[in-house]
Amino acid sequence: MMLAAESMTHTLAGQIAGLAKPGDLIALWGDLGSGKTSFARGFINALTGETEVPSPTFSLVQTYDAPDFVVWHFDLYRIDQPRDVLELGFDDALDDDVVLVEWPDRLGDLLPDDRLDLRFRMVAAGGRFVRLEGHGSWAERLNDLAS
Numbered sequence: 115m116m117l118a119a120e121s122m123t124h125t126l127a128g129q130i131a132g133l134a135k136p137g138d139l140i141a142l143w144g145d146l147g148s149g150k151t152s153f154a155r156g157f158i159n160a161l162t163g164e165t166e167v168p169s170p171t172f173s174l175v176q177t178y179d180a181p182d183f184v185v186w187h188f189d190l191y192r193i194d195q196p197r198d199v200l201e202l203g204f205d206d207a208l209d210d211d212v213v214l215v216e217w218p219d220r221l222g223d224l225l226p227d228d229r230l231d232l233r234f235r236m237v238a239a240g241g242r243f244v245r246l247e248g249h250g251s252w253a254e255r256l257n258d259l260a261s
Contacts (some may be wrong), residue, residue, distance in 0.1 A: 115241070115243070115244050116151065116238055116241060116242075116243055116247070117170045117241065117242040118241045119241075120152055123149050123152045123153050123156055123242065123244075124152070124153075124156030124159070124160075124249045125134045125156070126153070126155075126156070127153045127157040127159075127160060128156060128157070128159075128160035128260030129259055130157060130159045130230070130259065131156075131157045131160035133170065133184075133255045133258060133259060134157075134159070134161070136139070136182070136183045136210050136211055136212065137147050137163075137208060137209070137210070137211075137212075138213065138229075138230070138252075139208060139212075139215060139225075139226050139228075139229040139230070140157070140212070140213070140214050140215070140229065140232065141215050141218035141221070141229050141230065141231045141232070141234050141242075142154065142214060142215060142217075142218065142234065143146070143218060143231060143232065143233045143234065144233060144234030144235055145234075145235070145236070147191045147236065148234035148236050148242060149160075149188070149234040149236055149244065150232075151189075151216065152235055153232060153244075153256075154169075154187050154214050154216065154230050155167040157185070157214060158185055158187065158213040158214075161180040161181075161185055162178045162179060162185065163191045164178055165172040165223040167187070167188065169189055169216075170187055170189040171189050171190065171191060171192070171224070172192075174188065174190070174192065174193070174202055175187065175188045175189075175203070176191060177231070180212070181228075183211045183212055184207070184209065184210075184211040184212075185212050185213075186204075186207040186211055186212070186213045186214065186216065187214045187216075187217045187243045188202065188204065188213065188214065188215045188216065188219065189216045190215060190216065190217040190218070190220035191216065191217045191220070192215075193220045196221050196222035196223065196224045199220075199221065199224065199225075200224075203210065204224070207216065212255070223237070225250055227228065228249060228250030228251055228252070229249050229250065229251055229252060229257075230245060230246065230247070230248055230249070230256070231246070231248075231249065232244050232245070232246055232247075233245045233247065233251045244248070246259075
């Protein structure tokens, strides 16, 4: 799916936010500047109305209260070992809340099978391309997004 402008990234994020439920993990894959944080901002804004959504590059995790759950936004770029995320409350977040993860490759074997993968990449003229891959319960929910 081509995302020619940041507003399109936010629109997609809002649509996916409408499908999210407690226990979900949304994995944001891509190089620096490919759209991961922009998506996270749109997603969090759609669920909470929050407009100040800083990248958690240095804090590693930020939380936001949505009406039915908490949204945990992890940026794992600076994580060395997958088990380091457990000290940040990762396992608790997956129990009852919604988790957004930038740099999900850092999770290793902790990356759940039931998840939504968004794979971002830059394309010519500053646009972005994203491929959505639903695993487990997300496979069916993505059909709802397409209709």
